[in-house]
Each structure stands twice: as C-alpha cells, then as structure tokens.
Amino acid sequence: MYVAVKGGERAIDAAHDWLDRARRGPPDQPALDSAQIRDQLSIGTARVMAEGSLYDPDLAALAIKQARGDMIEAIFLIRAYRTTLPRFGASLPVDTAAMQVKRRISATFKDAPGGQILGPTFDYTHRLLDFRLMADGELPADPPALPEAAPDQVPHILSFLNRDGLIEDAPADDAAPPDLTREPLELPADRPLRLQALARGDEGFLLGLAYSTQRGYARNHAFVGELRIGTVAVEMDIPELGFSIDLGEVELTECETVNQFKGSKTEPAQFTRGYGLTFGQTERKAIAMALVDRALRWRELGEDDQGAPAQDQEFVLSHCDNIQATGFLEHIKLPHYVDFQAELELVRRLRAGTADAAKEAAE
Amino acid sequence: MTDQAYNFAYLDEDTKRMIRRAILKGLAVPGYQVPFASREMPMPYGWGTGGVQVTAATLRPDDVLKVLDQGADDTTNAVSIRKFFQRTASVATTESTGGATVIQTRHRIPETPLTEDQILVYQVPIPEPMRFLEPRETETRRIHALADYGLMQVRLYEDIARHGEIATSYAYPVEVAGRYVMDPSPIPKFDNPKMSDCPAIQLFGAGREQRIYAVPPYTQVVSLDFDDHPFVASKAEHECAICGSGDSYLDEVITDDAGGRMFVCSDTDYCARRAEGGAA
Amino acid sequence: MNELSGGFADPAIESAIAFRAILKVTARPGRVETLTGHSGPAPISSAAAAVLLVLVDRTTPLHLAGDHDNPALRQWIAFHCGxxxxxxxxxxxxxxxxxxxxxxxxxxxGTPEYxxxxxxxxxxxxxFDAKPAELRGPGIKGKAKLALPERKAFIANRARFPLGWDTFFxxxxxxxxxxxxTEVR
Known part of the structure; x- marks a missing residue:
C-alpha cells in the first residue's frame, strides 16, 4: 500500500545540519574570522552593503561567512535584518564634495584641482595569478609608505563644466525623496526613486544593461567625468537640540558621467549627466548605475524612445532587485505537483481530442 | 516558545498597521489588488512572503494555524512556514482543516468546506491575471480601471479555436462580485468553485509583487467562460487509492519504472480522516 | 488615569485582537462586534479609540470633525498614533x-487606477438602535440589517463603486x- 511521503520536518533539520558542517569545512582548518572577511574581502563586503542597503561592514562580513560566500544569499541576510530595524529618522544629505577621497579619477580632464588619485585599484594590474598569495599572502618585505592623506575638499570636476554652462545644471533639491522600502513602487517612478532602486540593484544586471547602452541599445556617449571613492560624514538633525550631530562616516563610491549633449536652435548645446552613488568601494556598480540612470532619463531630456531595455523604467526597476529575482527564480524548485497535475490532465485530454479528430478524418 | 528578539508574529507594529489597512481596503473593493509596501521577510520572495505577511498581520495569539502546500501539511515549505509562526507567534498549529482558525495555503483550497470562523490566506506568486497577456503594470492598471477585459476574453477564445477548450488548468481567472477579474493564485481550476459564496474570509498576499487582495465571505466568484464552452472544474478521472474518494483533487504518483501509477488525494488531512473513518 | 491613558498596554497582542474584530465587521457588513478596554478623551468612544490605535499612525493623515477636534483628543492622538x-x-x-x-x-x-x-x-x-436599513452585497449571506444615520448617502456612495469611501460605525x-x-435598501 502506498503511503504518502512524510518527514518534511526531519528532512529540513537534517539539511540544516549538513549545511552548517559544509559551511565550516574541515575542522582541522582554522575557521574564518568575520573580521578577516571584512578586512581582506572588503570589496565583497562592500557589495553586500551596497545591495543590502545597510552600511555595516561587520554584519556584511558575517553574512558572507554565513552564506558560504554566496553574495546574493549574503545580501538577502542583510536585507532581512535591515527590514526589522527601527527608524529613528533620516540623515542629512551627505556632502560628497567634502569626501575624504582615497581614489579620484577623471576621464575627461588630464588634470584638475585636487589631481588624479589612483588609490587601491585593480585597473593597471596584470591579471596574472600571484602564487605568492597562495604560499603566505604577506606583503613584500619593504612596502612603500602609503601616500599622504588627500586634501579635505576635492571639488567635483563637473562643477567646472557647470560653471561655464556646458553641462545641465543639477540644483540641490530639498524635497524628501520617496522611500522604496516603505512604500510600494509606483510607476512611472521619478528620478530619486529610480536612483534608489538602482543603488540597491544587482551589480550584474546593471552591468549588462549599462554595457548594452554602450553597444547601441540607447547609446548615450558616456564619459566618466569623475569617479571618486572615499569617506563622508553622516549627520542628522536633532530638532530637540537645534543642531545636527555627527553619526559617523561611511565609505561611498560616486560616479558622475558626462553624456551626449542636448540642445536646439533656441537652446544652446549642453552636456547631460548620469549619476551613480553606492556604499563602499563598488566602482563597477557606480559606473553602471550612472549609465543606466542616464538611459532612463530619455523622456525628460526630450530624446526618442528607442525601445532599448535600458530605457524602459518598468523593465529595469521591476527586474533589477536580485533578492526579488532570485526568490522567484528559485521558487520553481518548490513542489508544484498540483498545478503540474492540472496541466498533465489538460495535455492528456487535448491529445486524446487530437487523436479522435485524426481518426475521424481518416475514416 | 516565542523568539523574544522579535515582535509578536515577527513584523513590527508599523508594518502590521500598513498591511491591515491594505487588507481592509481589499475587502472593501473585492478582487482589486491593493499595493502595499511588502517587507523583506526572512524567507525568499516567491516562497510565500505575501501570505506570511498577511498571516502575520492577521494572527491572534489564540489562533490555531494550519499551513498547507499542494494540499499537504508536510511539504517542506509548509513545514518551514508553520515553524516560523510557532517560533515568532507561539500559536497553536494543526493539520486539521476543521480545527484551524487561520489557514495559509499554497496552490489548494482544502476539500473540507470552510466555515464562518475561518480565514484562508493564499500565497500568490503573480497577482495580476492579465500579466501574461500584458507585462506592463501601467497598462494592466488601466485595464482594471476601465474593466476593459476584452484581451482576456480574446485569449480564452483563441484557446478554444486552437484546442477546442480553454487551455488553462490552474490559476484560472475569475470575476469577483461582478467587477474585477482576479487571479485566484495557482490553484487547480477544480478548486475555483469553492471560492464562490464561501463562508470564510479569503485573503491573498503577493509579497514580491507588493499586492494584497481579498474576497469577503458569501461573494460571487465566477470562473470566466463562454455560453457554448462553460467552465468545468475538472480533475483526474480516478478515485483515491487510499481513501476511495471520487470527488477530491488527486495527485498522480509514479509507482515503478514500467508505467505504473496511482492516484491519491492531494489534501492529506481530508484523505487521512476518510481513511481513518473507514470511508474507503 | 490621565488624559493620555487608554492606549494599548501590550500593543502587539491587543492590536492583533482588536484588528480581528475590525476585520470581521469589514468582511461581514451588518455584524456588530464589541471592542473593550480602550479609551480616549471625550467624546471619542472606546470602539473608535481602538480603531485609531489599530489603524492610524504617522503615515495616515487624520481629519477630526466637530467636537472630536479638541485639544485633549488631539494630544491623545499625537501621543498614541502620531x-x-x-x-x-x-x-x-x-x-x-x-x-x-x-x-x-x-x-x-480613490481614483479609477487606485x-x-x-x-x-x-x-x-x-x-445602533436606530431604524435598521437592509444590506446586501459581498460579505452578506442573503441580506443583513444595520442601523444607519441615513440611507441616501450610502446608496449614492455604492453607485460609484469601485470608488467611494468606507465607513466604520x-x-x-x-x-x-x-x-x-454594500448595497443599502
């Protein structure tokens, strides 16, 4: 006699035990310390903070450890934690012009006040596996000293263009932005909401979309006007005190692109802007975000809808979140016996109908 | 034992208030999808986060909760969701349809008729019945605003032209209270008639898609069809091999590698009760 | 007891219990439930105080009409609901x-889209003891009865469904x- 399969609960418990052991690896190896992940896999930690929308390097490192290095799983852990945190208020807008930069480059000007600072970049490394790292991972015996700290205020390169009216103005706006995590996404979305969604969007998805614009799917001729990475102070206004207090600092990557110009017979030609801002050292993401932001601005800049994926805000915003995407993608692993059975019955019935019809036709 | 690190039923009170307001508007406009600011839950989107949020905002401490998936209480995700509420809300749980006050379900409506004292919470993957005809939210919103459901009629009619019948076997679209076309979630169309004139409150949660909708008790829910091709709530033409039921929805089970198969009730609670009662 | 008392002592549990009463009456028009244990400054009833505590917060602008717009009640609402x-x-x-x-x-x-x-x-x-009107529609098996302050406004409100406001009594x-x-006759 057939007995329905039972034991789901025991199976889950056993799977979780196995998962714990697999995560730990062989016990004769030292366990990873989450501080090591935070400090030695810092770019991975930054991605988890950026897409997890929570600036906390320690928790991001813990999430990477717990997720066995599965970045999207780590981002998910951070998001699920973040959503339970009480809100005490909103910070003041961070002032990226006051960023303490560790990296600052411009592709549009050879030199500019503040200079070009390469910082800790892979850009000019030869991508050759360094087998010394496998052996001991120590620094060369006599490493050169780190450069002096950069000056406190490094002006934005695009502000030089703006001074001459060569690029569209981007005036400060005191309007409170909507909060994607507290209100359902409503379409069409304005730029603050779009930027918010892109800032937590999947790096790979945005990379692919940004790349598609470069290959002609809504090309917008982007130059990296400036890319800067560094720390900024986070401040919050305390109405009871009558002044703002310093909450600490966060590391950010900011990318401003200079894009193809607009203009007409009556309006002088002007470059346009794309913008990317992300937590941590996440420059691929910030550049991709700026390109996609610019592509999504086609309507306000009076450009044509070319039908390109990167121009379609409903497509981009509905699909850029990797936690939504992975959940729905992976849910097809769950049992679907019932709907599959319904389909099975239907296909059998339709096939039987076709067979009958063929028989009649033959007779 | 409640996990003290979290609020009753996990969600914070602000979030529950927001969800509760959406549920009430959903009941006031039956079948209309109310947008809500779905939260990131500690389980993946697509795995019942909408249903879990609706259940969390609905539960009282004295509730008796039943969770089923594919008709069974012991499917892994049903086990996982039940454990979540045992841990965060300390509610009693049951596998008995009749003994539950709140039932969260994925893909089935229990065979045992529901009562006025029950709330049925559906997990919904894609709440928009028009989504596969029109992927754009901006457009489907207009369709619902104008009750301009011609596109759906055309699709159903094309099915008949091609296959001789409406080739939709689950998530079969319904019209609620004479106004909104609604996705009943991926239940087999066999279950559709149970939604209509049902004594229980039916609530639907779609977490990833950020929508909540509802069917109040004793509300007319009509499966879309044509006069010359009426809706049929079909199932496998067999009887359950365990309890002998001839009118419950059946799962097909492959028993060997030579084409052997058998049919058993999808609703395990219903089947076990019948088998114990000697109904077979 | 002071002018700010009468809120929830255990918000998660009490609001869950009160919400189910609110859910029940919304899902079943004509049904009357009791909500005890909550109070606010006059003239708010304990039932209305419970509805505010369960549903109203910083994100939901509230209009106070007539005698309900008084300093004590405003203060109570600011404290409990914000x-x-x-x-x-x-x-x-x-x-x-x-x-x-x-x-x-x-x-x-509302709007046709929302x-x-x-x-x-x-x-x-x-x-609740005024002359009852006859109700039909979703949530009602056959027909139900409920005392209403008038019928005309509700008939007009139903006529523009799915638009319209919703009411608690x-x-x-x-x-x-x-x-x-709900159709009112």
Whole structure:
C-alpha cells in the first residue's frame, strides 16, 4: 500500500545540519574570522552593503561567512535584518564634495584641482595569478609608505563644466525623496526613486544593461567625468537640540558621467549627466548605475524612445532587485505537483481530442 | 516558545498597521489588488512572503494555524512556514482543516468546506491575471480601471479555436462580485468553485509583487467562460487509492519504472480522516 | 488615569485582537462586534479609540470633525498614533459624528487606477438602535440589517463603486462597518 511521503520536518533539520558542517569545512582548518572577511574581502563586503542597503561592514562580513560566500544569499541576510530595524529618522544629505577621497579619477580632464588619485585599484594590474598569495599572502618585505592623506575638499570636476554652462545644471533639491522600502513602487517612478532602486540593484544586471547602452541599445556617449571613492560624514538633525550631530562616516563610491549633449536652435548645446552613488568601494556598480540612470532619463531630456531595455523604467526597476529575482527564480524548485497535475490532465485530454479528430478524418 | 528578539508574529507594529489597512481596503473593493509596501521577510520572495505577511498581520495569539502546500501539511515549505509562526507567534498549529482558525495555503483550497470562523490566506506568486497577456503594470492598471477585459476574453477564445477548450488548468481567472477579474493564485481550476459564496474570509498576499487582495465571505466568484464552452472544474478521472474518494483533487504518483501509477488525494488531512473513518 | 491613558498596554497582542474584530465587521457588513478596554478623551468612544490605535499612525493623515477636534483628543492622538491632523480633503481617516462629517463630498473616493486611495470614515457616537436599513452585497449571506444615520448617502456612495469611501460605525464599545461595496435598501 502506498503511503504518502512524510518527514518534511526531519528532512529540513537534517539539511540544516549538513549545511552548517559544509559551511565550516574541515575542522582541522582554522575557521574564518568575520573580521578577516571584512578586512581582506572588503570589496565583497562592500557589495553586500551596497545591495543590502545597510552600511555595516561587520554584519556584511558575517553574512558572507554565513552564506558560504554566496553574495546574493549574503545580501538577502542583510536585507532581512535591515527590514526589522527601527527608524529613528533620516540623515542629512551627505556632502560628497567634502569626501575624504582615497581614489579620484577623471576621464575627461588630464588634470584638475585636487589631481588624479589612483588609490587601491585593480585597473593597471596584470591579471596574472600571484602564487605568492597562495604560499603566505604577506606583503613584500619593504612596502612603500602609503601616500599622504588627500586634501579635505576635492571639488567635483563637473562643477567646472557647470560653471561655464556646458553641462545641465543639477540644483540641490530639498524635497524628501520617496522611500522604496516603505512604500510600494509606483510607476512611472521619478528620478530619486529610480536612483534608489538602482543603488540597491544587482551589480550584474546593471552591468549588462549599462554595457548594452554602450553597444547601441540607447547609446548615450558616456564619459566618466569623475569617479571618486572615499569617506563622508553622516549627520542628522536633532530638532530637540537645534543642531545636527555627527553619526559617523561611511565609505561611498560616486560616479558622475558626462553624456551626449542636448540642445536646439533656441537652446544652446549642453552636456547631460548620469549619476551613480553606492556604499563602499563598488566602482563597477557606480559606473553602471550612472549609465543606466542616464538611459532612463530619455523622456525628460526630450530624446526618442528607442525601445532599448535600458530605457524602459518598468523593465529595469521591476527586474533589477536580485533578492526579488532570485526568490522567484528559485521558487520553481518548490513542489508544484498540483498545478503540474492540472496541466498533465489538460495535455492528456487535448491529445486524446487530437487523436479522435485524426481518426475521424481518416475514416 | 516565542523568539523574544522579535515582535509578536515577527513584523513590527508599523508594518502590521500598513498591511491591515491594505487588507481592509481589499475587502472593501473585492478582487482589486491593493499595493502595499511588502517587507523583506526572512524567507525568499516567491516562497510565500505575501501570505506570511498577511498571516502575520492577521494572527491572534489564540489562533490555531494550519499551513498547507499542494494540499499537504508536510511539504517542506509548509513545514518551514508553520515553524516560523510557532517560533515568532507561539500559536497553536494543526493539520486539521476543521480545527484551524487561520489557514495559509499554497496552490489548494482544502476539500473540507470552510466555515464562518475561518480565514484562508493564499500565497500568490503573480497577482495580476492579465500579466501574461500584458507585462506592463501601467497598462494592466488601466485595464482594471476601465474593466476593459476584452484581451482576456480574446485569449480564452483563441484557446478554444486552437484546442477546442480553454487551455488553462490552474490559476484560472475569475470575476469577483461582478467587477474585477482576479487571479485566484495557482490553484487547480477544480478548486475555483469553492471560492464562490464561501463562508470564510479569503485573503491573498503577493509579497514580491507588493499586492494584497481579498474576497469577503458569501461573494460571487465566477470562473470566466463562454455560453457554448462553460467552465468545468475538472480533475483526474480516478478515485483515491487510499481513501476511495471520487470527488477530491488527486495527485498522480509514479509507482515503478514500467508505467505504473496511482492516484491519491492531494489534501492529506481530508484523505487521512476518510481513511481513518473507514470511508474507503 | 490621565488624559493620555487608554492606549494599548501590550500593543502587539491587543492590536492583533482588536484588528480581528475590525476585520470581521469589514468582511461581514451588518455584524456588530464589541471592542473593550480602550479609551480616549471625550467624546471619542472606546470602539473608535481602538480603531485609531489599530489603524492610524504617522503615515495616515487624520481629519477630526466637530467636537472630536479638541485639544485633549488631539494630544491623545499625537501621543498614541502620531497622525497629522488635516483638512477633510487630505484625510485617509476621518473621525467625528455623522453630522460633523458632512458634507461627505469632501472626502477622497480613490481614483479609477487606485480605488484604495479613498478615505475611511469613523462615525462616532453611532446609534445602533436606530431604524435598521437592509444590506446586501459581498460579505452578506442573503441580506443583513444595520442601523444607519441615513440611507441616501450610502446608496449614492455604492453607485460609484469601485470608488467611494468606507465607513466604520462606533458607539460605546460597539463597532460595525459599511464598506463601499454594500448595497443599502
């Protein structure tokens, strides 16, 4: 006699035990310390903070450890934690012009006040596996000293263009932005909401979309006007005190692109802007975000809808979140016996109908 | 034992208030999808986060909760969701349809008729019945605003032209209270008639898609069809091999590698009760 | 007991219990439930106080009509709910006697795209013993009865379904609801 399969609960418990052991690896190896992940896999930690929308390097490192290095799983852990945190208020807008930069480059000007600072970049490394790292991972015996700290205020390169009216103005706006995590996404979305969604969007998805614009799917001729990475102070206004207090600092990557110009017979030609801002050292993401932001601005800049994926805000915003995407993608692993059975019955019935019809036709 | 690190039923009170307001508007406009600011839950989107949020905002401490998936209480995700509420809300749980006050379900409506004292919470993957005809939210919103459901009629009619019948076997679209076309979630169309004139409150949660909708008790829910091709709530033409039921929805089970198969009730609670009662 | 008392002592549990009463009356128009144990400054009833505590917060602008717009009640609402007090046109919730809430065309009825963006009226001081009207529609098996302050306004409200406001009736510890989907005869 057939007995329905039972034991789901025991199976889950056993799977979780196995998962714990697999995560730990062989016990004769030292366990990873989450501080090591935070400090030695810092770019991975930054991605988890950026897409997890929570600036906390320690928790991001813990999430990477717990997720066995599965970045999207780590981002998910951070998001699920973040959503339970009480809100005490909103910070003041961070002032990226006051960023303490560790990296600052411009592709549009050879030199500019503040200079070009390469910082800790892979850009000019030869991508050759360094087998010394496998052996001991120590620094060369006599490493050169780190450069002096950069000056406190490094002006934005695009502000030089703006001074001459060569690029569209981007005036400060005191309007409170909507909060994607507290209100359902409503379409069409304005730029603050779009930027918010892109800032937590999947790096790979945005990379692919940004790349598609470069290959002609809504090309917008982007130059990296400036890319800067560094720390900024986070401040919050305390109405009871009558002044703002310093909450600490966060590391950010900011990318401003200079894009193809607009203009007409009556309006002088002007470059346009794309913008990317992300937590941590996440420059691929910030550049991709700026390109996609610019592509999504086609309507306000009076450009044509070319039908390109990167121009379609409903497509981009509905699909850029990797936690939504992975959940729905992976849910097809769950049992679907019932709907599959319904389909099975239907296909059998339709096939039987076709067979009958063929028989009649033959007779 | 409640996990003290979290609020009753996990969600914070602000979030529950927001969800509760959406549920009430959903009941006031039956079948209309109310947008809500779905939260990131500690389980993946697509795995019942909408249903879990609706259940969390609905539960009282004295509730008796039943969770089923594919008709069974012991499917892994049903086990996982039940454990979540045992841990965060300390509610009693049951596998008995009749003994539950709140039932969260994925893909089935229990065979045992529901009562006025029950709330049925559906997990919904894609709440928009028009989504596969029109992927754009901006457009489907207009369709619902104008009750301009011609596109759906055309699709159903094309099915008949091609296959001789409406080739939709689950998530079969319904019209609620004479106004909104609604996705009943991926239940087999066999279950559709149970939604209509049902004594229980039916609530639907779609977490990833950020929508909540509802069917109040004793509300007319009509499966879309044509006069010359009426809706049929079909199932496998067999009887359950365990309890002998001839009118419950059946799962097909492959028993060997030579084409052997058998049919058993999808609703395990219903089947076990019948088998114990000697109904077979 | 002071002017700020009467809120939830255990918000998660008490609001869960009170919400189920609110859910029940909304899902079953005509049904009357009791909500005890909550209170606010006069003239708010304990049922209306419970509805505010369960549903109203910083994100839901509230209109106070007539005698319900008084300093003590404003203070109580600011403390327990934090809802901004606004004009009728901007209100997500409105609280007052039936007479004070009129004219009703001031309240949001939603839009064809978003019919949920409609006001919820909390009619306080409701006389549950007034002449009952006959109700039909979703949530009702056959027909139901409920005392209403008038019928005309509800018939007109139903006529524009799916647009329209939704109503709670509160009096003492008693609560009932009339969502816009209900036909009044």
């Amino acid at each position: 809802a901004p007090v606004v004009a009728a046109e901007e209100a997500v919730f409105a609280l007052g006697s039936w007479a004070a809430l009129t004219p009703l065309d001031r309240f949001a009825i 019919p949920d963006r409609a006001a919820t009226l909390i009619v306080d001081g409701h006389d 509160c009096g003492g510890d008693r609560l009932a609801a009339l969502p816009r989907s």
